[in-house]
Amino acid sequence: EADIYQTPRYLVIGTGKKITLECSQTMGHDKMYWYQQDPGMELHLIHYSYGVNSTEKGDLSSESTVSRIRTEHFPLTLESARPSHTSQYLCASRGIGGSGYTFGSGTRLTVV
């Protein structure tokens, strides 16, 4: 089924660890986005990409990095996790034509 998939769904890690959150979509969408969201709160854009080898920082300052080597894959990496990174991370994608985003189910990250 064409959708956008995020793994892991939940993650608890120690301070200082390096982690990568995975996001893949099977819809052929060119545009992909990462949002940080505390439960029920605002969606903060942290990174986006309009195609392979294109990445931009979003509106919220983040210590994470992203890469876009393949159209379908848009991983987010935290080099050194801190408790302040505890949040939910949502990946989204959008195709050509101006339709809305499709969101993934999110990764709930807890840094202890």
Place this chain on the structure above:
Amino acid sequence: GENVEQHPSTLSVQEGDSAVIKCTYSDSASNYFPWYKQELGKRPQLIIDIRSNVGEKKDQRIAVTLNKTAKHFSLHITETQPEDSAVYFCAALGNTGKLIFGQGTTLQVKP
């Protein structure tokens, strides 16, 4: 810069009543306005959208209206049910290609 203001932040209604959520956007080039519903622990889901060449759109109990002159758009839910309880986000698509989201409205429908 681009901005979307959403009100109210919380809304509590009795089952069967109507609910209205309002948004104002700043970028006059915005031409697409989706609404998302996010249930507790779930991903945001698109529930209805409207393009700038249309003033109103309905889908069963939900409707969206757009006033381009005033740069306002609103979500209307009629005959609310407990399963409508969720956080609702409005958004506007500008010429940057990014959706600008409102701050969210927590809707509680009391049985």
